[in-house]
Amino acid sequence: MIVDAGFVALPIALLVCVYVSVASLIGAWQRLPSLVLSARYGLMTVPILLLISTLALVSAFVSHDFSVRYVVENSSLALPSIYTWVALYAGNAGSLLFIATIFGLISVVAVVGLARKLPYTAPYATGVMAIVLTFFVGIIVFLANPLERLPVPALDGQGINPLLIHFGMFIHPPVQMMGLISVAIPFSIAMGALLAGRGGRDEWVDQGRFWGMVSWLILTTGLLLGSWWAYTILGWGGYWAWDPVENSALMPWLAMTAFVHSIMVQKRRRMFRSWNIILVAVAFTLAEMGMFINRGGPVPSVHSFAQSTMGWLFLGFMGLTLVASLVAFAWRLDTLKSEGRLDSILSRESAFLTQNVLFLAVAFITLWGTIYPVFSKAASDVVVTVGQPFFDRVNGPILLFIVFLMGVGPLMPWRRANPRIVAKILAYPMVGAAITVVILWVLGVRHPVAVLAIGVCVISVVGIGHEWVRGVLSRHHKGESYILAFGRLLAANRPRYGGYVVHLGISMLALGAIGSSFYDVQRDFNMGIGQTESLGRYSFTYTELLEKSLPDREEQTARFQVSQDGRRIGTMDAKRTFYLDHRVAATRAAIRSTPIEDFYIVPSEFNSDGRAVFRVYVNPMVWWMWLAGAFFIAGTVFALWPRLHTQDKQVPKLRNHVSSIQK
Numbered sequence: 001m002i003v004d005a006g007f008v009a010l011p012i013a014l015l016v017c018v019y020v021s022v023a024s025l026i027g028a029w030q031r032l033p034s035l036v037l038s039a040r041y042g043l044m045t046v047p048i049l050l051l052i053s054t055l056a057l058v059s060a061f062v063s064h065d066f067s068v069r070y071v072v073e074n075s076s077l078a079l080p081s082i083y084t085w086v087a088l089y090a091g092n093a094g095s096l097l098f099i100a101t102i103f104g105l106i107s108v109v110a111v112v113g114l115a116r117k118l119p120y121t122a123p124y125a126t127g128v129m130a131i132v133l134t135f136f137v138g139i140i141v142f143l144a145n146p147l148e149r150l151p152v153p154a155l156d157g158q159g160i161n162p163l164l165i166h167f168g169m170f171i172h173p174p175v176q177m178m179g180l181i182s183v184a185i186p187f188s189i190a191m192g193a194l195l196a197g198r199g200g201r202d203e204w205v206d207q208g209r210f211w212g213m214v215s216w217l218i219l220t221t222g223l224l225l226g227s228w229w230a231y232t233i234l235g236w237g238g239y240w241a242w243d244p245v246e247n248s249a250l251m252p253w254l255a256m257t258a259f260v261h262s263i264m265v266q267k268r269r270r271m272f273r274s275w276n277i278i279l280v281a282v283a284f285t286l287a288e289m290g291m292f293i294n295r296g297g298p299v300p301s302v303h304s305f306a307q308s309t310m311g312w313l314f315l316g317f318m319g320l321t322l323v324a325s326l327v328a329f330a331w332r333l334d335t336l337k338s339e340g341r342l343d344s345i346l347s348r349e350s351a352f353l354t355q356n357v358l359f360l361a362v363a364f365i366t367l368w369g370t371i372y373p374v375f376s377k378a379a380s381d382v383v384v385t386v387g388q389p390f391f392d393r394v395n396g397p398i399l400l401f402i403v404f405l406m407g408v409g410p411l412m413p414w415r416r417a418n419p420r421i422v423a424k425i426l427a428y429p430m431v432g433a434a435i436t437v438v439i440l441w442v443l444g445v446r447h448p449v450a451v452l453a454i455g456v457c458v459i460s461v462v463g464i465g466h467e468w469v470r471g472v473l474s475r476h477h478k479g480e481s482y483i484l485a486f487g488r489l490l491a492a493n494r495p496r497y498g499g500y501v502v503h504l505g506i507s508m509l510a511l512g513a514i515g516s517s518f519y520d521v522q523r524d525f526n527m528g529i530g531q532t533e534s535l536g537r538y539s540f541t542y543t544e545l546l547e548k549s550l551p552d553r554e555e556q557t558a559r560f561q562v563s564q565d566g567r568r569i570g571t572m573d574a575k576r577t578f579y580l581d582h583r584v585a586a587t588r589a590a591i592r593s594t595p596i597e598d599f600y601i602v603p604s605e606f607n608s609d610g611r612a613v614f615r616v617y618v619n620p621m622v623w624w625m626w627l628a629g630a631f632f633i634a635g636t637v638f639a640l641w642p643r644l645h646t647q648d649k650q651v652p653k654l655r656n657h658v659s660s661i662q663k
Contacts, residue, residue, distance in 0.1 A: 003068060006056025007147040013049035014137045016042050020130035020187065028123030028196070036123045043111060043126060046133060047104030054101050057094065057146050062086055067153035070094055070146040076159035076581075078552035080518035088168045090160040092310060093146035095177060097292075099111045100136040102174075103181045107133065110185050110211060118193070121204055125192025132184045135317050143310060158518045162579040162586045163525070176222030176249050177294075180287045182215040183252050187261070187284035190277050194328050200273055200335040202266060208280070209263045210640060216260055217636040219253040224629045235602040237522060237617040239625070240513075242391040248290030254363040255283035258356040264495070265349050269414065270339035272353070274329075277336065279356065281325040286363060288318035291369070344416035351409030357400050362395050369394075392517075400453055403510055406503050407460025410496070411467065425463075432462035450518040457507045459515070464500045469516045490638070498639025505631030508624045515621030522618075528611045536618045538599050539563045540572075545610040553579045556606050558614070560590065562599065574614065598622045 020042040027035030060068045061075055061084040074090045088097040107129040114122035140146070186208050191206035226246060227239035240246060259279040266272050292314035340350055368387035376384035411425045433455040440451050468489065475485035488498045527532045532541040539562070546557040555574045561568065572590035579586070590601040600617040 002056045002059045003065060003147055003149075007145070009049040009052040009056075010137065010141050010145065010147070012165070013046050014134065014141050015051075016046050016049065017130055017134040017137050018604060020046070020431055021127055021134055024123045024127035024130060028127065036126075036434075039123070039130070040111060040115060040126060043104075043130060044108050046137075047101060047108055048258065050097065050101040050137070051100060053147065054088075054097055056590055057097065058084065058088060060147070064157075065153075066155065066157055067149050068146075069148050069150050072150065072154045072157045072295075074157070074160050076552070078550070079157075079159055080165075083165060083169075084171075086164055087160050089173055089177070091146075093140065093144035094293075095135060095173070096140050096144055097146050098139060098174065099177050099181050100133060102178050103129075103136065103184065104133060106178075106182060106185060107188075110189070110207075114192075114207060118189075118204055118207060120196045120198055121189065121192040123192075124195040124385040125188045128188035128191045129184065132181075132188070139310060139313060143313075159579075159581060162553075162582055162584050165586070166229060169229065172222060172225035172229050179215065179219035179222045180252065180290050180294075181238070182211075182218050182282075183256060183284050186212040186215060186256075187280050190280045191325065194277060194332045194335075197332060197335055199277060199332055200269060200337060202273070205263055205267045208276075209260065209267065212256060212260045212263060212280070213636055213640055216253065216256045217632065219249055219256060219465065220632050221629065223249050223253060224626070224632075228626060232589060232591065232620070233586065235589055235615075237520070237589075237600055237602065237615065237619065239516075239622070242366070242386075242388050244293050247366050248293040250443075251363045251366055251370075252283050252287040252290060254359045254366075255279060255286055258359040259283055261352050262356050265352050269349060271341070271349060273336040273338050274333065275353075277329055277354070279360075281322070281329070282360065282363075284325075285318055285322050286367070288314060288321065292318065305603075308353040346412070346417045346419070346422055348409060348412040348414050351405050351412055355402055355405045355409060358398050360404070362398050362402075365394055365398075366391065366397065384505050399510075400456055403435045403460060403506065404456045406506060407456070407463045410499065410503070411463050426459075428466045429459040429463040433458045450514055454511065455516045457510050460503060460507050462563060464503060467500070494499035494641055495639045498635045498637075501631055501635030502640060503635075505628040505635060508628040508631065512621045512623070512625035512628070515624075516619045518529050520617060520619045523616055525614050525616060526611065527614055528609065535616050537565050538616075539566075540601070540616070542614075543571075545606065546573075552581060553577050556603070558590075558601075558603050558606075558612060560601060562592065564599075572599075572601060574601045576603045576606065593623050593626075595623050596620065 020039045023035050023039035023042065026032070027039060057068075057070070059065075060071045062081065064071070064075070064077060066072050070091060070093050071087075074087045074094065075084070079087065087094070089098045107126075111122060111126050111129070114125055114584060118125075138323055187206045189204055189211060191198070192198045193201075193208075198204065226249070230241075230246075231237075231239040259276060262272050262276050263277055266276055283604075292311045340349075342353070344350065367393055372386050373383045376382060407429060408426065411429075413421065417425075436458045437455050438452055440446070440454065445451060445454075468486070471489040472482060472485045475489060476482055480488065521536055527533060527542045529542055529545060532539060535538070541561045543561050544559045546555075546559065548555040548557075555575065555577045557573050560572045560574070562572050563571060569592065572592060574590035575588040577586050577588070578584075586604070587602055592599045598617070598619040600619055602615045602617075604613045604615070606612040
């Protein structure tokens with residue numbers, strides 16, 4: 001009964017989406033407030049209908065309703081019930097329903113705010129969001145209905161891909177899918193302002209910035225969670241390999257990073273109006289490309305868990321939205337003339353613009369490397385993949401220069417700066433970098449690329465630190481304590497200093513990547529029980545093999561006693577699980593993580609006598625990459641907080657002001 005209700009809710013949701021799309025745009029065009037209001041209320045019903053379908057699917061999983069095709073394909077009696085949440089989006093149909101539901105909820109939240117703050121833009125933005133929803137719900141209804149029933153119920157299901165049975169799968173896939181679709185919100189706001197002819201009035205900038213930063217944070221979190229999942233379960237000792245599915249979230253992330261920086265220039269200097277419209281359109285196009293890759297497109301990936309031909313529909317929709325965006329941009333181009341202009345190459349605006357161009361360069365290089373196998377297949381019937389060395393060599397120097405601009409750009413004055421001021425600004429960061437390089441050289445860290453990269457990161461960190469020290473000292477001289485001065489300094493300009501916190505996170509991420517890329521050590525050991533080996537400062541003894549047979553899998557756990565510099569540091573378990581039905585093995589690395597380095601053991605197939613080959617790594621500074629995630633979240637929330645905080649206080653003040661005028 002519940003499944004039937006969810007099944008019926010889907011076509012109703014599609015009809016409502018179509019109505020909202022048409023009614024919003026016609027109501028805005030013909031200036032029919034009642035039609036616009038009706039469309040807005042209609043949009044609010046869509047996530048309710050989709051939630052009914054989602055809950056129906058969850059109910060089918062929990063009750064092991066094997067009359068539902070999707071449940072048979074992505075669950076089994078042996079699957080732990082806790083992984084029902086993972087099974088929900090393990091296949092294409094369920095993940096599409098999840099995306100549509102999440103986007104429906106986010107759209108309602110966005111439209112409620114837009115209706116109050118941007119009354120002219122809101123109807124057009126609502127129409128654009130509804131069109132995106134129509135596409136997703138339409139695919140679900142006609143091609144990928146997760147509540148479709150089988151003619152004859154099955155006795156058991158097939159289960160999910162064993163690699164998805166991991167704690168990271170509870171949060172990584174939904175966050176990444178949410179990040180990709182959330183880019184549609186700032187895109188819709190920008191297109192709404194453009195269609196309303198108000199793109200040049202900058203009234204949409206605050207809402208565009210807010211939702212752009214929310215989207216950026218979700219994408220960032222999804223990328224980091226994906227890296228952590230790959231690091232802990234794929235068993236290759238790494239966290240990033242420029243795989244197409246990884247790139248699918250990185251490309252829109254790069255474009256959104258450019259957008260959230262550039263939109264601040266538009267807010268402050270009334271510049272980059274056309275550029276920002278282009279940036280957010282490119283970001284949404286790349287997000288659609290990411291969904292195309294994730295939905296089983298023709299691009300080969302080690303992360304592909306669901307295959308289908310639906311990817312081409314995403315590619316077609318991407319083409320339509322891109323063409324429509326360009327047409328709207330050309331139509332309203334005369335409304336986007338900037339009031340400000342670029343006065344000097346030595347300015348904050350110039351640094352941001354250069355950074356934006358470099359972000360897009362990395363995004364398009366990544367796009368080309370990702371889709372190149374498709375072109376090679378079409379040209380020579382041979383799939384030629386582009387590997388990590390290409391991306392590292394081409395994108396690496398560009399990303400390093402971006403980190404440099406990240407440290408220098410915010411310190412530059414607006415409009416123009418003479419060389420003397422620039423030299424003064426860079427003095428402390430450059431001295432800090434030089435001292436760091438000397439210390440590294442003395443300590444024996446002499447790889448030229450690594451030392452240069454670390455020096456660039458130090459420039460950013462010292463620049464931010466110097467800004468904070470100057471601000472705190474200035475306030476302290478006026479009688480404030482150091483702690484109070486620091487707190488009030490941050491509160492005085494939360495967008496700026498929240499951005500600095502995020503930049504510190506980027507520096508941590510870069511340092512972790514540099515340390516683990518240039519100074520990691522790995523070695524394979526063929527070990528028997530009781531045998532002791534060593535790598536670097538670590539010695540490890542293979543003490544026992546624990547075996548367990550379950551109905552759907554066989555588990556083998558190798559236990560080690562580990563010492564560092566002769567001091568025992570504890571027991572580590574490296575696990576290998578073989579899933580009988582899928583004929584797939586999954587490993588769970590034994591990892592000891594510290595701020596200095598990770599000690600990492602991965603098992604391979606075990607012999608009958610317990611002997612096995614273990615790949616052992618020492619990965620320096622990986623810990624800092626995961627810590628960076630906390631800085632990203634804290635910095636973004638801190639940067640967004642002023643809008644939420646100040647608006648709540650400004651509303652009663654504004655009402656009192658109006659009342660006083662009326663009196």
